[in-house]
Amino acid sequence: MLAADRDALTCDLAETYHILDMTALPVPLLATLAAGLRGDSRIRLAMAGETATAAELLQAAVLDRLTTLCWMQTKDGAHGRKRPPSVVAALSGKDKPKQTNTRPVAFATPADFERARARILAKGR
Known part of the structure; x- marks a missing residue:
């Protein structure tokens, strides 16, 4: 479980058992507690490759x-x-949204922004 997603296991142990430092526990106890996590816990979903319960x-x-x-x-x-x-x-995850150009755009002046805006609006007509 640690190899799959350490952060998810940490969150699940904190949420379920209120354990904030899992390194302070003996390994057999940690394994027992990890095995007792709910089926819809973050780590179980991550290990199954699922994103939703x-x-x-x-x-x-x-x-x-x-x-x-x-x-x-x-x-x-x-x-x-x-x-x-x-x-x-x-x-x-079967329906992948189409990737669009989502790079951030910066403008040096307000006039540059207005020109780019006018160009985009002209394409939409």
């Missing part, structure tokens, strides 16, 4: 079904267009 995934699945039912009642749904994105896919 089963309850969160179930709630997301319910939301996905509801939004799909609502979407089917629209004109877009009747023609199979603009399907709502899946929350389950986003939580499980």
Whole structure:
């Protein structure tokens, strides 16, 4: 567990057992306490490669079904267009958002900012 994610284990031990310094414990006791952590603890999720608990995934699945039912009642749904994105896919990492250019931009003067803003607004029209 330490090799998987030391920070997650530290947080789980602090939250569950109020242990702030796990190095002060004997190794067998630490192993016993770590094995007794909840199934949805940070370290267990990290070791399983999961990002959400089963309850969160179930709630997301319910939301996905509801939004799909609502979407089917629209004109877009009747023609199979603009399907709502899946929350389950986003939580499980299967739906990777498209990478956009998110580099920060700095301007030397307010006039430079206004020119860049005008250029962006002109593209949108």
